[in-house]
Amino acid sequence: MxxxxxxxxKEYKYGFTTEVENIRSPKGLNEDTIKxxxxxxxxxxxxxxxxxxAFNRLKVLKEPDWQKPKYPKINYQDLYYYSAPKSAxxxxxxxxxxxxxxxxxxxxxxxxxxxxxRLNGIAVDAVFxxxxxxxxxxxxxxxxxxxxxxxxxxxxxHPELVKKYLGxxxxxxxxxxxxxxxxxxxxxxxxYIPPNTKCPMELSTYFRINASETGQFERTLIIADKxxxxxxxEGCTAxxxxxxxxHAANVELVALDDAEIKYSTVQxxxxxxxxxVGGIYNFVTKRGACRGKNSKISWTQVETGSAITWKYPSxxxxxxxxxxxxxxxxxxxxxxxxxxxxxxxxxxxNTKSRIxxxxxxxxxxxxxxRGLVDINKKALNSxxxxxxxxxxxxxxxxxxxxxxxxxxxxxxxxxxEATTTKINEDxxxxxxxxxxxxxxxxxxxxxxxxxxxxxxxxxxxAVEAQKLVAISLEGSVG
Amino acid sequence: MKQFYDFKIEKxxxxxxxxxxxxxxxxxxxxxxxxxxxxxxDWKFTDLxxxxxxxxxxIVNKDFSLKNKKLExxxxxxxxxxxxxxxxxxxxxxxxxxxxxxxLENYNYNNKIIFDKKNSLNFLNDALATxxxxxxISKNYKLNKPLVIYNHFSNSLKETIVNYKNLIILNExxxxxxxxxxxxxxxxxxxxxxxxxxxxxxxxxxxxxxINNSKCNGYFYKYIQxxxxxxxxxxxxxxxxxxKFNKIDIVVNFNxxxxxxxxxxxxxxxxxxxxxxxxxxxxxxxxCQSFQKIKDVLSDESKGVYQGKIFVKNNxxxxxxxxxxxxxxxDGNAEFDAKPELEIYADDVKCSHGSTSGSIDLNSIHYLKxxxxxxxxxxxxxxxxxxxxxxxxxxxxxLKNFLIKKLERQINxx
Numbered sequence: 001m002x003x004x005x006x007x008x009x010k011e012y013k014y015g016f017t018t019e020v021e022n023i024r025s026p027k028g029l030n031e032d033t034i035k036x037x038x039x040x041x042x043x044x045x046x047x048x049x050x051x052x053x054a055f056n057r058l059k060v061l062k063e064p065d066w067q068k069p070k071y072p073k074i075n076y077q078d079l080y081y082y083s084a085p086k087s088a089x090x091x092x093x094x095x096x097x098x099x100x101x102x103x104x105x106x107x108x109x110x111x112x113x114x115x116x117x118r119l120n121g122i123a124v125d126a127v128f129x130x131x132x133x134x135x136x137x138x139x140x141x142x143x144x145x146x147x148x149x150x151x152x153x154x155x156x157x158h159p160e161l162v163k164k165y166l167g168x169x170x171x172x173x174x175x176x177x178x179x180x181x182x183x184x185x186x187x188x189x190x191x192y193i194p195p196n197t198k199c200p201m202e203l204s205t206y207f208r209i210n211a212s213e214t215g216q217f218e219r220t221l222i223i224a225d226k227x228x229x230x231x232x233x234e235g236c237t238a239x240x241x242x243x244x245x246x247h248a249a250n251v252e253l254v255a256l257d258d259a260e261i262k263y264s265t266v267q268x269x270x271x272x273x274x275x276x277v278g279g280i281y282n283f284v285t286k287r288g289a290c291r292g293k294n295s296k297i298s299w300t301q302v303e304t305g306s307a308i309t310w311k312y313p314s315x316x317x318x319x320x321x322x323x324x325x326x327x328x329x330x331x332x333x334x335x336x337x338x339x340x341x342x343x344x345x346x347x348x349x350n351t352k353s354r355i356x357x358x359x360x361x362x363x364x365x366x367x368x369x370r371g372l373v374d375i376n377k378k379a380l381n382s383x384x385x386x387x388x389x390x391x392x393x394x395x396x397x398x399x400x401x402x403x404x405x406x407x408x409x410x411x412x413x414x415x416x417e418a419t420t421t422k423i424n425e426d427x428x429x430x431x432x433x434x435x436x437x438x439x440x441x442x443x444x445x446x447x448x449x450x451x452x453x454x455x456x457x458x459x460x461x462a463v464e465a466q467k468l469v470a471i472s473l474e475g476s477v478g
Numbered sequence: 479m480k481q482f483y484d485f486k487i488e489k490x491x492x493x494x495x496x497x498x499x500x501x502x503x504x505x506x507x508x509x510x511x512x513x514x515x516x517x518x519x520d521w522k523f524t525d526l527x528x529x530x531x532x533x534x535x536x537i538v539n540k541d542f543s544l545k546n547k548k549l550e551x552x553x554x555x556x557x558x559x560x561x562x563x564x565x566x567x568x569x570x571x572x573x574x575x576x577x578x579x580x581x582l583e584n585y586n587y588n589n590k591i592i593f594d595k596k597n598s599l600n601f602l603n604d605a606l607a608t609x610x611x612x613x614x615i616s617k618n619y620k621l622n623k624p625l626v627i628y629n630h631f632s633n634s635l636k637e638t639i640v641n642y643k644n645l646i647i648l649n650e651x652x653x654x655x656x657x658x659x660x661x662x663x664x665x666x667x668x669x670x671x672x673x674x675x676x677x678x679x680x681x682x683x684x685x686x687x688x689i690n691n692s693k694c695n696g697y698f699y700k701y702i703q704x705x706x707x708x709x710x711x712x713x714x715x716x717x718x719x720x721x722k723f724n725k726i727d728i729v730v731n732f733n734x735x736x737x738x739x740x741x742x743x744x745x746x747x748x749x750x751x752x753x754x755x756x757x758x759x760x761x762x763x764x765x766c767q768s769f770q771k772i773k774d775v776l777s778d779e780s781k782g783v784y785q786g787k788i789f790v791k792n793n794x795x796x797x798x799x800x801x802x803x804x805x806x807x808x809d810g811n812a813e814f815d816a817k818p819e820l821e822i823y824a825d826d827v828k829c830s831h832g833s834t835s836g837s838i839d840l841n842s843i844h845y846l847k848x849x850x851x852x853x854x855x856x857x858x859x860x861x862x863x864x865x866x867x868x869x870x871x872x873x874x875x876x877l878k879n880f881l882i883k884k885l886e887r888q889i890n891x892x
Binding site for chain 1 (some may be wrong): 519522523792793795805807808809810811812813814815816817818819820821822823824825826827828829830831832833834835836837
């Protein structure tokens with residue numbers, strides 16, 4: 001095969017950096033840094049106090065070490081905790097005012113704001129490094145009473161909502177990375193859907209890590225009030241860097257009575273090179289609370305990037321009849337490592353959860369599903385179905401499954417099944433016979449393997465994700 | 479938490495000073511870590527430290543004087559036997575077998591074996607173990623009759639821990655059916671901590687059956703380490719219902735090709751009984767097969783736990799490994815926890831697991847009731863069918879009938 005061609009396609013498509021002047025906080029993790037962040041964001045006093053409370057808690061917490069992918073010790077004093085494109089300090093009022101270089105970056109990423117505004121009907125809250133640069137489609141959303149803005153703006157304009165819900169799903173003292181995020185989070189998205197409102201479009205944000213040595217600490221809070229519906233997309237790409245970068249985001253979802261939240265992620269951050277040098281550490285805490293009756297939260301993720309992916313998007317099913325769903329594809333190649341899965345905690349009666357996880361491992365990668373299904377004593381008539389399948393390519397990679405299953409009452413049912421196999425040689429042979437080359441055949445079979453999850457993605461994402469699945473595995477067979 | 483145990487090496491008689499020091503070191507490690515709790519991944523669902531502290535005031539170790547206890551032999555089938563009292567070998571009978579083919583001795587504590595270095599109960603065993611046996615089957619010898627190990631415990635065991643080790647070696651091309659039998663109804667609380675080391679050489683086959691005849695208030699932990707050579711077979715049947723607490727921790731190492739291992743378990747638990755099965759199957763060689771089927775029926779406030787791990791090394795191609803755990807939960811206060819784990823580094827393998835837990839199918843109950851079967855009977859019938867499936871693979875004969883009867887007895891209540 002044309003090795004040169006292969007090499008070109010394999011290289012990270014989105015590996016470029018934009019030269020924008022940065023405003024940085026002083027290096028290191030201390031009270032001054034937190035005060036600096038809070039000050040630059042012009043936050044009210046209660047917010048600063050909240051951050052400091054988290055910081056005090058962080059001092060006594062230990063970094064967890066039970067995960068499978070090990071990583072070199074992170075020096076938290078050697079990181080910058082805030083970095084923003086300079087032009088943001090004088091916020092532009094329209095897209096035309098935005099730094100052309102930033103617009104150029106998005107163009108390369110395939111999300112030109114202008115075009116997207118017209119063609120896709122998606123409101124984009126683009127996060128460039130840590131500050132929201134532009135927010136579109138605001139007018140239409142405002143008419144419906146939907147709040148979709150950066151979390152910094154929400155802290156200023158809707159403090160009552162932020163105060164009520166921030167930290168209510170992921171408490172301040174949850175675990176090391178979540179607490180770190182609570183102390184130093186820089187920006188992120190805030191969504192509030194008022195009662196009985198169906199959000200007319202898919203809300204979406206693109207995260208992008210740009211300045212080197214900047215851990216990104218995003219904070220997202222989505223509240224779906226009674227009887228409302230929202231679908232939220234999150235997509236990520238990051239520039240090529242040699243040093244490891246930490247990303248510890250927190251995402252909190254709250255669904256009240258009869259509300260539904262659909263949260264989809266395509267994560268394609270820099271995974272490091274073929275030798276396993278560099279790449280992003282993606283340590284994210286995502287958690288949703290189905291607080292009301294008949295509420296529903298659905299997580300869908302396609303994880304193809306990052307050197308280490310370590311996250312468990314979870315659902316706490318508090319309301320009676322609430323539903324939690326988790327659909328995941330995790331693809332690891334070269335020296336990538338993933339430790340991902342979900343937690344379904346059933347507390348209310350008649351609660352249901354469904355977990356579909358597909359792990360694909362190639363090269364020297366390690367892919368792990370780790371999940372918890374816990375049906376409480378009071379969660380009568382609850383039900384869970386879990387299926388996690390792993391695909392191995394070659395004998396240098398690993399696939400692991402660690403489910404924790406707890407059933408505490410006599411009226412609930414849990415079903416769990418898992419398989420680990422390789423790509424069926426008969427299927428490959430059949431495809432070859434029909435004129436598909438090895439890589440096309442693998443891509444076809446793998447896409448079929450993932451179909452159940454890909455189907456859950458919104459249209460706009462599904463196409464991108466399908467391509468991503470194929471790109472991620474290029475060069476792993478043969 | 480107050481200390482609820484007090485172990486002393488000095489209570490063990492006839493130790494050399496070297497041995498004494500070694501044991502002291504092991505005890506120090508144990509004292510530092512204490513009994514395992516939920517922070518230990520291997521005890522994720524069980525806080526043994528808490529369970530023991532709630533049920534014991536002060537656990538001690540003792541040196542027992544051996545008294546012959548009257549044996550109540552199983553009459554249903556002909557068998558050889560070994561009789562242990564508080565872990566010590568008191569009598570044996572191999573009248574059905576050829577002479578000089580079987581060697582049985584007291585366990586030799588000079589043979590040091592390295593076990594799981596994270597397991598604090600193993601350290602405790604290393605510190606305090608006395609008694610136990612070494613059993614070796616000669617090359618090319620297949621035992622004519624099964625071997626029953628009668629485990630007896632004396633009434634004077636209140637608040638006492640018994641520690642011992644066993645060694646079982648099956649030389650090439652040999653065969654043994656082993657039945658671990660407990661027939662005690664001691665009301666006092668006591669603890670038993672055993673390590674069993676099993677070596678199965680080429681073309682040999684061992685079946686290891688655990689069955690109890692009565693309920694007793696013992697707290698049992700048994701760690702079984704087995705090493706399998708080429709073409710060998712290791713079967714386990716765990717029907718150990720009736721004990722207050724029981725954890726069987728099995729490690730199977732497939733060191734050579736074409737070996738097989740299976741673990742079948744059927745447990746019917748009630749009151750506040752707690753049983754846990756932990757397995758670790760290490761597929762270190764290609765072309766090996768492992769199969770696990772765990773079935774629990776849980777009533778009252780009982781708790782069943784299954785922690786199983788299949789590990790497949792990158793050279794162990796053509797591995798076929800399966801684990802299934804199923805539980806019927808009959809009461810709101812009963813609990814079933816499972817952690818079926820796969821860790822796989824080879825691609826040409828077939829590995830899968832399944833786990834289900836839920837209540838009994840009410841449609842089936844309804845069906846049986848329409849056929850004139852009282853509800854209580856209907857439940858028993860379904861439970862029986864659910865559990866007895868684990869015996870399918872066992873060869874027909876007196877032994878199987880005996881096990882079916884015992885299982886029925888466990889279901890119907892003592």
